[in-house]
Amino acid sequence: MNQYVRKAENGSPVDHYERVAGNGKKQKIAFTKMHGCANDYVYINCFDQDIENHAELAVWLSDRHTGIGGDGVIFICPSEIADAKMRMFNLDGSEGMMCGNGVRCVAKFVYDSGIARKDVLHIETLSGIKICRVTVENGEVAAVTVDMGKAELAPEKIPVLFDGESVVSREIEVLGEPYAVTCVSMGNPHCVIFGGDPDFIDLEKIGPYFEHFEKFPERINTEFIQVLDDHTLKMRVWERGSGETMACGTGACASAVAACLNGFCQKGEDIRVRLRGGELVIRYTDERVQMTGNADTVFTGVVEI
Ligand SMILES: N[C@H](CCC[C@H](N)C(=O)O)C(=O)O
Numbered sequence: 001m002n003q004y005v006r007k008a009e010n011g012s013p014v015d016h017y018e019r020v021a022g023n024g025k026k027q028k029i030a031f032t033k034m035h036g037c038a039n040d041y042v043y044i045n046c047f048d049q050d051i052e053n054h055a056e057l058a059v060w061l062s063d064r065h066t067g068i069g070g071d072g073v074i075f076i077c078p079s080e081i082a083d084a085k086m087r088m089f090n091l092d093g094s095e096g097m098m099c100g101n102g103v104r105c106v107a108k109f110v111y112d113s114g115i116a117r118k119d120v121l122h123i124e125t126l127s128g129i130k131i132c133r134v135t136v137e138n139g140e141v142a143a144v145t146v147d148m149g150k151a152e153l154a155p156e157k158i159p160v161l162f163d164g165e166s167v168v169s170r171e172i173e174v175l176g177e178p179y180a181v182t183c184v185s186m187g188n189p190h191c192v193i194f195g196g197d198p199d200f201i202d203l204e205k206i207g208p209y210f211e212h213f214e215k216f217p218e219r220i221n222t223e224f225i226q227v228l229d230d231h232t233l234k235m236r237v238w239e240r241g242s243g244e245t246m247a248c249g250t251g252a253c254a255s256a257v258a259a260c261l262n263g264f265c266q267k268g269e270d271i272r273v274r275l276r277g278g279e280l281v282i283r284y285t286d287e288r289v290q291m292t293g294n295a296d297t298v299f300t301g302v303v304e305i
Pocket residue numbers: 039090095096097098099100101102188189221239240241242245247248249250251
């Protein structure tokens with residue numbers, strides 16, 4: 001597969017592609033394109049394929065013009081402590097600690113492929129083992145409920161550079177505008193902002209400034225939320241390492257937790273999060289978070305790198 005690199009010339013806002021010499025190795029890799037609420041990734045089975053240079057491959061294959069196209073690449077690997085291990089890479093090549101939409105699709109892949117045909121699957125991630133309960137229709141997984149674990153509120157564990165025991169509705173200034181932020185980790189860092197209809201936010205403009213803001217030492221995923229009622233949130237997201245995505249599972253969980261912390265929703269009750277790519281149902285009970293949503297296979301293929 002010929003490699004291409006994207007370059008903005010002379011500070012131009014428009015990327016141009018340059019073809020660069022391939023690495024010479026010719027390896028055919030089987031992949032499966034899947035999505036959860038249109039948050040789409042290229043999935044690669046590493047039970048039967050040896051992969052190197054995960055980050056470089058993620059950048060290549062995610063490109064929607066010269067690659068397969070996706071918000072990133074997820075490698076499904078053998079695990080000594082679970083049914084499978086998920087390694088998730090954003091489209092910029094950075095490795096994510098956790099991916100909510102991704103872990104549902106990994107559970108589907110593991111079940112449908114026969115790697116582990118169980119109703120309750122354990123998936124190892126960089127933020128611990130996630131327990132996934134699958135819903136099967138016509139012999140294939142249609143939906144998955146994931147125990148996403150504990151929502152972390154301590155600033156130093158998110159991490160964010162704020163004092164105090166938690167960050168709930170604290171003001172920061174971005175591009176000269178004040179924003180009240182609530183910060184939560186679901187194994188990866190999130191900054192949640194409540195306001196009007198997020199459809200009218202210029203996300204391309206302000207998203208990168210939140211992602212790289214000085215108080216977020218490991219960058220951050222940023223969710224913009226409109227509270228529709230005490231059980232329903234509308235969300236857009238600017239993801240760390242991928243930009244705007246159609247959905248973010250960990251972001252939906254963080255937003256539901258933030259809504260409870262701010263008194264907009266109630267713990268222990270289903271909270272429906274409406275994203276551009278679909279809907280997730282979140283429940284925040286006793287510090288733990290549960291997420292339910294779809295997992296879909298779009299196509300399979302072989303790519304030569
Ligand atoms: N961009 C995220 C990883 C992907 C999370 C998102 N796609 C999800 O479904 O949770 C990060 O770097 O922390």
